[in-house]
Amino acid sequence: xxxxxxxxxxxxxxxxxxxxxxxxxxxxxxxxxxxxxxxxxxxxxxxxxxxxxxxxxxxxxxxxxxxxxxxxxxxxxxxxxxxxxxxxxxxxxxxxxxxxxxxxxxxxxxxxx
Amino acid sequence: xxxxxxxxxxxxxxxxxxxxxxxxxxxxxxxxxxxxxxxxxxxxxxxxxxxxxxxxxxxxxxxxxxxxxxxxxxxxxxxxxxxxxxxxxxxxxxxxxxxxxxxxxxxxxxxxxxx
Numbered sequence: 001x002x003x004x005x006x007x008x009x010x011x012x013x014x015x016x017x018x019x020x021x022x023x024x025x026x027x028x029x030x031x032x033x034x035x036x037x038x039x040x041x042x043x044x045x046x047x048x049x050x051x052x053x054x055x056x057x058x059x060x061x062x063x064x065x066x067x068x069x070x071x072x073x074x075x076x077x078x079x080x081x082x083x084x085x086x087x088x089x090x091x092x093x094x095x096x097x098x099x100x101x102x103x104x105x106x107x108x109x110x111x112x113x
Numbered sequence: 114x115x116x117x118x119x120x121x122x123x124x125x126x127x128x129x130x131x132x133x134x135x136x137x138x139x140x141x142x143x144x145x146x147x148x149x150x151x152x153x154x155x156x157x158x159x160x161x162x163x164x165x166x167x168x169x170x171x172x173x174x175x176x177x178x179x180x181x182x183x184x185x186x187x188x189x190x191x192x193x194x195x196x197x198x199x200x201x202x203x204x205x206x207x208x209x210x211x212x213x214x215x216x217x218x219x220x221x222x223x224x225x226x227x228x
Contacts, residue, residue, distance in 0.1 A: 034216070043117075043203055043219035044156065087155065091215075099144060099210040101217055103155035 003027065003090040004104035011110045012082075018075040020107050022088030025069040032091045033064060034101065035073045037084040037109075044087065047073065078111045085109075116140070117220035119204050125226045126194050134189040134223045136204030144210055145187040146217065147179060148203040156203055162187060163210055191225075199227045 005023040012018040024033060032051050036044040048055055048062045050071070055062045061074040075082055085106040092100045118137045126132040136145065144163050148156035160169045162181045176198070178190040191198055201224050205217040 036219075041201075041222075041224070043119075043205075043221045046216050046218065049216065099207050099215040099217070100158060100161075102158070105155055 003092070003102060004088045006086075006088050006104055006107045008105065009108040009110065011112060012075075012078045014080060014111055014113050015077055018073075018078040018082065018109055018111070020073040020075075020086050020088075020109065021070065022072070022104075023070045024088070024090050027068050027090055033062070033068075033071050034089040034091055035060070035062065036087045036089065037082075038087065038106070039081075039084045047086075049091075078109075080111050080113065083109060083111045117204055117206055117218055119202075119220040119223050121223060122221060123224050123226070125228060126191075127228050128196065129193045132191050132194055132225065134191075134202050134225070136187045136189070136220055137185050138187075138204075138206045138218075138220075139185070140206055140208070140218060141184060142206035142208050142218075143184075144207045144215075145181060146205040146207075147177075147187070147189050148205065150201040150203055150222070152200075159189075194225070194227045196227050199225055201225075 032049050034049040035047040038044045048060050050062045050064050064071045085108050087103050087106045089101045146161040147159045150156040158170050159173045176192050180188045201222045203222045204220040207215045207217045
């Protein structure tokens with residue numbers, strides 16, 4: 001039931017910006033976009049989320065297109081420790097349905113020296 | 114620090130032998146989730162509790178059960194583990210559910226090996 005599409009892998013040079021795209025063309029008006037990452041053998045770690053405005057925090061920036069059908073997660077200065085699988089998730093809301101996260105297949109980001 | 118704790122981190126069981134995985138949280142969150150993550154795959158939601166209200170995903174096998182005796186603890190019971198149940202099991206919590214945004218906080222996971 002995943003509602004997101006991501007490239008399976010990407011490479012990024014250390015110190016450069018990493019731009020991770022995500023398509024969510026069937027997103028509904030009240031559904032948020034979340035980004036998590038999972039470093040090998042650990043639990044997913046929250047990065048950022050947004051509804052329609054661009055968002056920035058200490059970890060990353062989230063750019064959402066005006067039609068909300070796609071978004072980009074930006075890590076401004078990637079380090080080797082940012083090597084992980086990055087999941088773009090649409091938080092499904094149906095009426096008073098529950099806070100369900102359906103994970104897409106994720107993007108394996110390889111940060112190289 | 115408030116957190117989601119899963120014990121043990123690694124669990125070995127035998128084919129068909131019941132096993133229980135545990136999760137505890139110090140966040141005082143109302144909602145607790147269990148996910149299954151097989152190798153090289155994304156996490157898949159099995160079920161969740163909103164307070165004491167249990168909510169099963171339609172495709173979760175009957176072999177998987179859950180208990181939540183109080184706000185802080187939630188257990189995943191696998192009644193007769195098969196080789197296909199070997200996976201990482203992730204517990205997560207969220208403060209609430211509903212229309213407003215609610216971040217989920219994940220524990221480190223328990224990796225289950227079935228021999």
